[in-house]
Amino acid sequence: MTQRDNEYEQKQRKKIIHIKRSHLFILLGLSIILTAILAVTLTLGIQHWRSGLDKEQRYSFSKVEKVYQTLNNDYYKKEQSDKLAQAAIDGMIKELKDPYSEYMSKDDTQSFNEDVSGDFVGIGAEMQKKNNQIQVTSPMKDSPAEKAGIKPKDTVTKVNGKSVKGKPLESVVKEVRGKKGTYVTLTIKRGEHEQELKIKRDKIHVKSVEYQKHDHIAVLKINKFQNNTSTELKSAILKAHNEGIRRIVIDLRNNPGGLLDEAVKMANLFIDKNHTVVKLKKGQHTEEVKTHNDALAQAKDMKVSILVNEGSASASEVFTGAMKDYNKAKVFGSKTFGKGIVQTTQEFKDGSLLKFTNMKWLTPNDHYIHGKGIEPDTKISTPRYQTLSVIPSDKTFKVTNKSKHVKTMKIGLTALGYKVNNESTTYDQSLESSVKKFQQNENLKVTGEFDKETNDKFTQSLVDKANKQDTVLNDLLKKLK
Incomplete structure (x- = not known):
């Protein structure tokens, strides 16, 4: 390399260094701005992704937010923010025109969870309103109410010293229930005698399966599909088998349904492993819900009849449809209700809950019973x-x-x-x-x-x-x- 070449290279280096130094702050500024833009874009993108809404849906909902904000800030009189939000939710639910979708408050959610679990805290006394009086239908076996001496047909006149006259049954039941370990005082009238009973509240489990023996036939009445219904049914089948009974009637009349997974577990007592009990369909996607265990050996010995009517719905129909498709039972009674859709729930931090329809279901043989019901093999008409x-x-x-x-x-x-x-x-x-x-x-x-x-x-x-x-x-x- 010649001396001239060296001099040229040195000049070029000085020029490059000079350019970098003169533009350093500009480049740094641009870098910060670009980083900020990228961060904001990424944040908004993540928020939009998390929202699950597409561009059109976000635009539509932005109007809801704008109306909410405007009414909150500029309406001529002060409105409660939570009531405006509640009204918006109620409006969306109403627009669905779906009787099975609903938004529940914290208190309603608690009652809903108790209903599907079969567990609640109270005294264990079934009540009814008869002739404008709150009357005990029956105390549950081994319940606090039974241990306290409450009898069928006792009339409840007061709860904690306050008269129940004119109060709705639901209101009285709510007063009787409470926290586990606390006490409630009932004033009971039996004939002409009136007395006070102080009863300690406890956790109560409402059995969903009732067992009755009619000669050589066991009738298993299933009231609803709640947690452990399949376990209760299994116990009833084993009891019948141990008593030498080989014919059972599963009575699903006026059973409104309940938990889908319990219907699948119940079917699995009779239907072998890896068989489809129900098909869940949403759009073009179909999911087959299969049995996980071998069928109950004692159930295989049973000749099964299922009794249904127009009040048998939802999970009752899932179970009946599967048993009928696999020829595991004969169906008697009248046509079922016809509810071929499934609901799911989403619970919020404040304890409220949204229950909504998210898919439809089909029997193993692809029968869609919504609005049609399941026809019995042998019709037995319900008295008019x-x-x-x-x-x-x-x-x-x-x-x-x-x-x-x-x-x-x-x-x-x-x-x-x-x-x-x-x-x-x-x-x-x-x-x-x-x-x-x-x-x-x-x-x-x-x-x-x-x-x-x-x-x-x-x-x-x-x-x-x-x-x-x-x-x-x-x-x-x-x-x-």
Whole structure:
């Protein structure tokens, strides 16, 4: 390399160094700005990703936020922020037009969780409102109520010294329940005698499976699908097997459903491992929910009948559909409700909860029963009086009135043994005469008008008749003999 070359190279180095020094602060400034832009963009991107909303959804929801902010800040009178938020949530739920989707407050969420778990804290006494009185239907076995001496048909007049007169049943039940280990004082009237009972609250488990033996047949009544229902059913099957019974009736009438996984576990008692119990479908995606265990050996020995009606819904239909598709049971009764959709829940930090429909379900053989129900193999009709709609209690009916509820009165009174000439919707002299006889027999004021007191007694009489005379179950037992 020549001397001239060295001089040229040195000049170039000085030039480069000179350029870097002169632009150093500009480059640093640009770097900081670009880093900030990148950080903001990345942060917004993560927020948008976490929100789960696309660009159009974010734009739509930004209007909701803007309206909320405007009303909060500029409305002419002060409104509570939480009530505005609640109204927005209620509006979104209402727009779904889905009776199975709902938003629950913290208190409602607690009741919901107790319902699906079957566990609550209280005294263990089932109550009903009868003739405007709070009456104990029955104390649960080994419950604090039973140990305290509460008997069926006891009337509760006070809770913690305060009268329950005129209070709704739900309100009284809420007062009786409380924290585990605390006490509640009930004033109980039995006949003419009144006494106070101080009862310690405890954790109560409501059994979802009831066992009854009818000669060589075991009837297993399942009230709802809650935590451990499958375990309770397994115990009932083992009990029947140990007693030498090889025929069981699984009674799902008026069972509204409950936990889907319990329906799958129940089916697994009869259906072998790796078999599909239900197919869950959302859009184009289908998930098959399969059995995880071998079927119960004792269940394989059983001849199974399932009894359903129009009140058997949701998880009841999942179980029935699977058992029917695999020919594990014969289905009796009347067509089921037809609820072929599934709900899930999302609980929030404040204890509130959103329950919403997120998919539909199909039986193993791809039957979609929503709005259709499951047809029984053998139909056993429910007595007409057990399918009657409720008559409004805030209205009094009398001669010359015309209403669909008048026909309900006529069918119900006929079932109770009172003579009615026809089933028209006109409140005629024949109906008035029957109402008077009913009022007289039930120690009511005899007016011939179908008022609130008459309505309450009428409804209770039909319920009592249904409980005492289960004609559908009796018909099934005759068929199985």
